[in-house]
Amino acid sequence: xxxxxxxxxxxxxxxxxxxxxxxVSFALAPGSFxxxxxxxxxxxxxxxxALLGLLPADAGGIEGAARGHRALGYVPQKIDADPYMPxxxxxxxxxxxxxxxxGLPLPSRRRRDRVAAMLAAVGADAFADRRLGDLSGGQQQRxxxxxxxxxxxxxxLLDEPLANLDMPSIAGIVSVLKRIARESGVTVLISSHDVNxxxxxxxxxxxxxxxxxxxxxxxxxxxxxxxxxxxGHHIDVLRxxxxxxxxxxxxxxxxxPDEPHVERLE
Amino acid sequence: xxxxxFLPAGFLDSxxxxxxxxxxxxxxxxxxxxxxxxxxxxxSFAGHALTDVSAxxxxxxxxxxxxxxxxxxxxxxxxxxxxETVELRRRSERDLVAGIMLGLGLGVSALILGRIVSxxxxxxxxxxxxxxxxxxxxxxxxxxVSICGAVAVVxxxxxTRPLLLAALDPDLLTVQGGSPRLMRLVHLTMxxxxxxxxxxxxxxxxxxxxxxxxxxxxxRLSARPGRTMALAAILGLIAGWGGILMSYKSYDWTxxxxxxxxxxxxxxxxxxxxxxxxxxxxxxxxxxxG
Numbered sequence: 001x002x003x004x005x006x007x008x009x010x011x012x013x014x015x016x017x018x019x020x021x022x023x024v025s026f027a028l029a030p031g032s033f034x035x036x037x038x039x040x041x042x043x044x045x046x047x048x049x050a051l052l053g054l055l056p057a058d059a060g061g062i063e064g065a066a067r068g069h070r071a072l073g074y075v076p077q078k079i080d081a082d083p084y085m086p087x088x089x090x091x092x093x094x095x096x097x098x099x100x101x102x103g104l105p106l107p108s109r110r111r112r113d114r115v116a117a118m119l120a121a122v123g124a125d126a127f128a129d130r131r132l133g134d135l136s137g138g139q140q141q142r143x144x145x146x147x148x149x150x151x152x153x154x155x156x157l158l159d160e161p162l163a164n165l166d167m168p169s170i171a172g173i174v175s176v177l178k179r180i181a182r183e184s185g186v187t188v189l190i191s192s193h194d195v196n197x198x199x200x201x202x203x204x205x206x207x208x209x210x211x212x213x214x215x216x217x218x219x220x221x222x223x224x225x226x227x228x229x230x231x232g233h234h235i236d237v238l239r240x241x242x243x244x245x246x247x248x249x250x251x252x253x254x255x256x257p258d259e260p261h262v263e264r265l266e
Numbered sequence: 267x268x269x270x271x272f273l274p275a276g277f278l279d280s281x282x283x284x285x286x287x288x289x290x291x292x293x294x295x296x297x298x299x300x301x302x303x304x305x306x307x308x309x310s311f312a313g314h315a316l317t318d319v320s321a322x323x324x325x326x327x328x329x330x331x332x333x334x335x336x337x338x339x340x341x342x343x344x345x346x347x348x349x350e351t352v353e354l355r356r357r358s359e360r361d362l363v364a365g366i367m368l369g370l371g372l373g374v375s376a377l378i379l380g381r382i383v384s385x386x387x388x389x390x391x392x393x394x395x396x397x398x399x400x401x402x403x404x405x406x407x408x409x410x411v412s413i414c415g416a417v418a419v420v421x422x423x424x425x426t427r428p429l430l431l432a433a434l435d436p437d438l439l440t441v442q443g444g445s446p447r448l449m450r451l452v453h454l455t456m457x458x459x460x461x462x463x464x465x466x467x468x469x470x471x472x473x474x475x476x477x478x479x480x481x482x483x484x485x486r487l488s489a490r491p492g493r494t495m496a497l498a499a500i501l502g503l504i505a506g507w508g509g510i511l512m513s514y515k516s517y518d519w520t521x522x523x524x525x526x527x528x529x530x531x532x533x534x535x536x537x538x539x540x541x542x543x544x545x546x547x548x549x550x551x552x553x554x555x556g
Contacts, residue, residue: 052437052440052441053440053441054437054440054441069441069442069443070443072441073441074437074438074441076435076437076438079434079435080308081434082305082306082308084305084482084485084486085305085306085485086302086306086484086485086488086489086490086491086493086494087306087430087434087489087491088489088490091430091490091491092434095427095430095431095434095438096438096442098427099427099428099430099431099438099439099442099444100427100428100431100439100442100443100444101427101428102424102425102427102428103423103424103427104423104426105426105427105492129489130489131489147438151442
């Protein structure tokens with residue numbers, strides 16, 4: 001029996017012939033709420049695609065209990081839903097339940113109940129019968145989270161689900177995910193270019209930069225010294241009005257983890 | 267027969283009319299299913315390009331003295347699988363490939379139809395291939411048309427769910443253990459069958475209207491995938507049969523210069539699209555809870 005939901009060991013990944021990640025290792029404990037943080041282009045999507053089995057690894061291993069189609073749930077970054085696409089929110093969740101199966105979709109009480117329960121769990125009852133293309137970005141995210149969870153996966157992977165959402169929607173999605181991780185024991189890995197909307201909720205941070213990664217509790221990782229070593233140049237981690245601000249000092253600046261260089265502008 | 271007394275005398279007893287009604291019905295049903303999937307995938311333009319390659323196939327079949335249906339089907343399959351072999355990195359590249367394919371299909375059609383006309387053997391071939399030949403179908407056409415229809419219906423029944431999931435996002439199907447590649451091939455085959463049978467009814471060029479028109483109208487009337495396909499099939503059937511009747515009757519209305527069936531069918535499809543959604547769209551809007 002595997003102790004970790006997922007264990008990544010010395011993983012090398014490339015995309016279009018360019019190496020994106022070189023020697024990344026981390027582990028995710030079952031039921032933990034984990035953030036995959038990094039700027040655009042740092043390899044978040046590439047790593048998620050490899051964890052899903054959509055992209056082969058150049059080297060290194062991905063192991064753990066949460067492997068294979070039955071164990072994985074996926075929320076893609078962006079789905080273009082035409083306003084007239086003839087799919088209701090409820091139909092999208094039902095496709096998560098048995099959309100891979102062949103044969104006519106005969107009415108099934110089990111599917112109907114599971115879909116209804118998932119729609120309720122993500123707070124989507126009010127718009128379950130509307131077309132997918134009619135919904136706001138935050139509502140669509142809730143539907144795709146329900147779609148990914150309806151088969152009861154062990155690991156839920158979400159690719160930038162908070163991008164392009166307003167603040168109330170972000171808070172709503174984060175609280176839904178946190179509650180689901182706590183109540184149903186699903187391991188959640190959520191990627192984001194900004195750590196702030198997540199940092200209060202995260203059990204674990206995997207921070208990607210320069211082809212490498214550091215992982216640990218948020219207070220272990222989000223430190224000037226740790227991130228400076230990862231980036232290879234000086235990084236300040238500042239706390240301003242309760243928000244974390246991660247500031248690169250420039251490629252040429254030597255690593256000086258002791259003192260943030262803050263000047264107050266009047 | 268009082269129910270059907272509005273029909274012209276001898277309408278249903280005529281062999282050409284019977285073949286037209288059967289072929290039109292099969293075209294309506296396959297086009298409805300393939301059309302709704304094509305709309306969800308956002309591939310209307312690729313569907314249209316396919317019809318022009320199909321036209322070249324139909325023309326080639328006539329040139330070599332074969333039945334146009336086999337040519338239409340072969341052309342649509344070659345076009346579809348040809349587009350499939352071009353590996354696309356972005357969705358936007360698809361329109362580019364479809365555009366080039368469309369040009370190639372019409373160009374080759376022009377070449378072959380030119381040969382047929384200049385040889386003097388069949389001056390009506392261009393109109394037959396491009397705009398349909400519903401009233402002059404040979405008696406042997408019913409069996410192959412029915413087989414095309416049966417194959418498409420079986421494919422749809424087998425693969426509806428993975429087809430819908432792959433249309434939404436191929437990665438979602440892969441993650442659930444399905445094969446988006448297989449679904450692309452199934453969809454292309456259904457599309458080719460729909461285009462081939464529709465080309466017999468309204469012609470290769472107008473078969474897009476059968477594919478996209480009723481499906482587009484249905485998506486505005488229903489939000490559920492299964493109902494949308496059923497509704498599109500009914501709309502296509504009404505337009506197909508109505509168009510056949512309209513064309514038949516137009517002999518009397520126009521002093522012998524009957525309107526072509528393809529014009530009548532397309533006119534009904536367009537009229538339905540303009541009239542039905544504003545009238546019924548509001549009534550059929552799904553109930554909203556809370």
